[in-house]
Amino acid sequence: MSALEPAGRDAERLSVLFTWMWFGALVIWLGMIGLALWVPRSEAAASARGRRALIIGGGVVFPLVVLTLLLVFGVAELPATLARGHDRVTLEITGRQWWWRVRYLEPGFEPLELANEIRLPVGRRIDAHLLSDNVVHSFWVPALTGKMDMVPGRINRIALEPTRTGTFQGACAEFCGLSHAHMHLDVVTLEPAAFEQWLAAQRAGAQAPDDAEAQRGAEAFLDRGCGVCHTVRGTDAAGRAGPDLTHVGSRLSLAAGLLPNDANAFSQWITGTERLKPGAHMPAFAALPAAEVSALSTYLSRLR
Ligand code: CUA
DSSP states (O other): OOTTSOOBHHHHHHHHHHHHHHHHHHHHHHHHHHHHHHGGGOHHHHSHHHHHHIIIIIIIIHHHHHHHHHHHHHHTTHHHHHOOOOOSOEEEEEEETTEEEEEEEOTTSOOEEEESEEEEETTOOEEEEEEESSSOEEEEOTTTOOOEEEOTTOOEEEEEOBOSOEEEEEEEOSOOSTTGGGOEEEEEEEOHHHHHHHHHHHHSOOOOOOSHHHHHHHHHHHHTTGGGTOBOTTSSOBOOSSOOOTTGGGSSEETTTTEESSHHHHHHHHHHHHHHSTTOSSOOOTTSOHHHHHHHHHHHHTOO
16 A cells, blocks of 8 residues: 555545655755754854854744745645545445445436445546445555545545556554454546446446355245345345455455455355454344354355
């Protein structure tokens, strides 16, 4: 997670600003070391005139000029960074404890809901509305842009404009409770055509179970009440409290970046939520028979 390897228009600007500030600071530091070595040896500096010149020049004029330049340089970046995207797609990202609800909004379509992963097209500027319905979180994908708080009762906006394809990491940058450190986000940037393809695939309902084991898992999912909290589009599961699992098997990780995405990780998560993510609102289903956990994991991991 580095803001100095930008993959977004706004991160590029921040990175250039940072580089200028860094070199500026280096030059000033070298100048100060030079002065510190020169002054004790210099008769000119020791004279009343020399002392006044150092105090007024170094203590008033110099910082005034440097800080004014820095302010102008920094503020000049603001209009471009605050510019809205006017893409037909907008994102709505909600900070939860401790995961990200991600919705793709597009006129003419039902909102599409995902979790802990966003995919974006390169070269398009997409607005994200940042929300929270619990505590303050902070949305931060350093490769794309600066961070922005998610404040209950407010809609904060940030624009995301990827400049190259790749996979990047995001994290919550505001302490939001016990498992704040386990609130990661995967960001994948795609060529526009690949993005449209992905979006269309995500709009489809869940894949039907393709063998007896997955079928047992699908039944257990409904029988054990998983659908009260989770949605799997195309089934009776329509819960809203937890992440939408319609295509959970296609995501890069599980539990907001905590686990890899495979059947074994699903089993670990289902039986050990509290142990893996302290304070997690999903109870651990540790008492489920092993065969049922395994069937559930098979079913979920195949929801691609
Ligand atoms: Cu959400 Cu820290």
